[in-house]
Amino acid sequence: MLAALPLMIIPFVLYNLAMLGTMGGGGVASLENVVISLRMLSGAEWTMTLGDVLIVVALLFLFVEILKASRNGRGSLFNHMLSMLTFVGYLTEFLLVKDAATQIFFILMIIAFIDVIGGFAVAIRSAGRDVSIGL
Template structure:
């Protein structure tokens, strides 16, 4: 049952912890604009990563794992898709109703969860079509 838990709920929880002020205020009160990493490159340029960039990377890593989980063909995959849909709905409702969620990082996470839901159902339908055997 624990394997059916959608991992994209982790970025959702982390983002809401940021709204609660656990990550500081950042630039102009935006915690997601806080620079967390800066590396001088050999070209002379500087690579910098903000907390928001890190959130998107975390979301993409969990999205990759979710795509791998969606290739399972078992009864648990139906529960997994249903829970992923609930996570997407939670993202969407928060985006529409919570002022702090009106941010590009949160919107990017919404798109990642939407693609997760659509890809999960698409993979399941495709796999179910291959399981059908007509004699």
């Protein structure tokens, strides 16, 4: 049953923790805290903020979710329903919560939407291959 849990809920929770100020203090401003800064060979300074890390984590979870969608089992339909509810949670928070109206949260919401659409598309495609017609 734990395999049916949509992984896109993790970036959602992490964003809300940052919004509440429990991840480095400062609320949404903490998402702009620099996590890593590297000097490139070109001399440019490359930085990655906490918000950027959240997006990368969400993309990694999206990859795992698409892989999970290719399995046909009892939990796959439940996973799709929970993924849809997760996206609805993202959308509701984006529309109703002032601190969620950021570019980072919008990108996370779009990744959750791609998870829903991609999961359904992959599941339908792989289910079509499982159908065999006897002659």
